[in-house]
Amino acid sequence: MTGSPLLNELIEALRCLPGVGSKSAQRMAFHLLERDRERGLRLAGALEEALRRVGHCTRCRNFSETPVCALCASTSRDRHVLCVVESAADLTAIEQATGYRGQYFVLLGRLSPLDGLGPQELGLSLLAERLAEGEIEEMIIATNPTVEGEATAHYLAELARAGGVRPTRLAHGVPLGGELEYVDRGTLAHAFGSRQLLG
Amino acid sequence: MTGSPLLNELIEALRCLPGVGSKSAQRMAFHLLERDRERGLRLAGALEEALRRVGHCTRCRNFSETPVCALCASTSRDRHVLCVVESAADLTAIEQATGYRGQYFVLLGRLSPLDGLGPQELGLSLLAERLAEGEIEEMIIATNPTVEGEATAHYLAELARAGGVRPTRLAHGVPLGGELEYVDRGTLAHAFGSRQLLG
Numbered sequence: 001m002t003g004s005p006l007l008n009e010l011i012e013a014l015r016c017l018p019g020v021g022s023k024s025a026q027r028m029a030f031h032l033l034e035r036d037r038e039r040g041l042r043l044a045g046a047l048e049e050a051l052r053r054v055g056h057c058t059r060c061r062n063f064s065e066t067p068v069c070a071l072c073a074s075t076s077r078d079r080h081v082l083c084v085v086e087s088a089a090d091l092t093a094i095e096q097a098t099g100y101r102g103q104y105f106v107l108l109g110r111l112s113p114l115d116g117l118g119p120q121e122l123g124l125s126l127l128a129e130r131l132a133e134g135e136i137e138e139m140i141i142a143t144n145p146t147v148e149g150e151a152t153a154h155y156l157a158e159l160a161r162a163g164g165v166r167p168t169r170l171a172h173g174v175p176l177g178g179e180l181e182y183v184d185r186g187t188l189a190h191a192f193g194s195r196q197l198l199g
Numbered sequence: 200m201t202g203s204p205l206l207n208e209l210i211e212a213l214r215c216l217p218g219v220g221s222k223s224a225q226r227m228a229f230h231l232l233e234r235d236r237e238r239g240l241r242l243a244g245a246l247e248e249a250l251r252r253v254g255h256c257t258r259c260r261n262f263s264e265t266p267v268c269a270l271c272a273s274t275s276r277d278r279h280v281l282c283v284v285e286s287a288a289d290l291t292a293i294e295q296a297t298g299y300r301g302q303y304f305v306l307l308g309r310l311s312p313l314d315g316l317g318p319q320e321l322g323l324s325l326l327a328e329r330l331a332e333g334e335i336e337e338m339i340i341a342t343n344p345t346v347e348g349e350a351t352a353h354y355l356a357e358l359a360r361a362g363g364v365r366p367t368r369l370a371h372g373v374p375l376g377g378e379l380e381y382v383d384r385g386t387l388a389h390a391f392g393s394r395q396l397l398g
Contacts, residue, residue: 002261002262002287002290002291002294003256003261003263003270003271003290004249004253004262004263004264004265004268005267005269006245006248006249006252006253006264006269007249007253007262009245009248009249010245010246010249012245013233013238013241013242013244013245013246014242014245016231016235016241016242017216017227017230017231017237017238017242018227018228018230019223019226020228024218026288027217027218027288028217028218029249029285029287030287030288031216032215032216032246032250033249033250033253033262033284033287034287034307036215037243037250038214039215040215040246040250041247041250041251042212042215043212043213043246044243044244044246044250045212045243045247045249045393046205046208046211046212046213047209047212047231047239047240047242047243047246048240048243049205049208049209049229050203050205050206050208050209050228050232051232051236051239051240051243052240053205054203054232057202060266060372061207061233061264062201062203062395063201063202063203064201064203065203065204065205065206069202069203070202070203070204071202072202075214078208087229087233088201088229088232088233089226089229091201091202092201092225095201108233110367133284151279161324184273193225
């Protein structure tokens, strides 16, 4: 399609990126070839390195190229609070938005028996061992507020209580900057019911 | 930011792609790591290969990993028509949209003295040699309808006439499916002036 088989292959390969269709892939390939070969080659190297070497932390299941990730190994983080998230992306969102300085545990999914995701797949025995160490006092359950995420949260709360740990859940309500008119009914009803006393 | 330095590097490296900010880069990296390591590695290989090996065709200046590109080498394409475009992306657009089966010449830019782009940089001596071969009868000038593209078209038309070749230019007018109300004034005036007799 471009007269260069290697270029055609590159355009096709770029489509493995989420949100990249044939038009964007073409634009990316031309951009790199015309203007940015050096950074493109650096990207090739970074892809190769990360995809071959990044595995999961044996302690929190977050992405890591070392057996224990930097967050788990850090001595400056609070060892008494553990935040449980569904994915590494959720972990990153919390790290970037909040001032949280505790530990994490990444489920790499949510309970979903139909997809074959049970307690085993989510590493819950590893989580139970972690609780059994006795250091953790609070488990912040930050699974998504979806049906499956809520079911997972319920299960995790039981696990925490069984281990003598206080389970907490992120607050639900109207998003900051949102307009009541456009907030979905479920959220609005929840926010209304959980209204808080001012001052 | 993610607890894995290699992953952070990958996210940073992905930002060399046009239109990819930090949020998309993060999404792409997580997607590849979680779901598509194999295709990601294939992308790394394709990037490396294309960026190291793809150069320019010595005949038409299109991207090519061989001295003469597949389009120039093809025996099934009309050797009497030459379409001159600014970029490889324009060439691809014409290949995909039209039934054109002639030859191409890629300027890799447009006349722009302020940016240091003169006849030399656009390979116009190579183009003149090509015309001097005597095979080409029509030169379709498909530079962009911008000020610089028009100036380039004017220059190219002179070159064609000097070489005894008929210069033609893509038609301007109202885009198909466009609404007159929203077409810019210049285009509308041009389309009005160039109105065609029906049937």
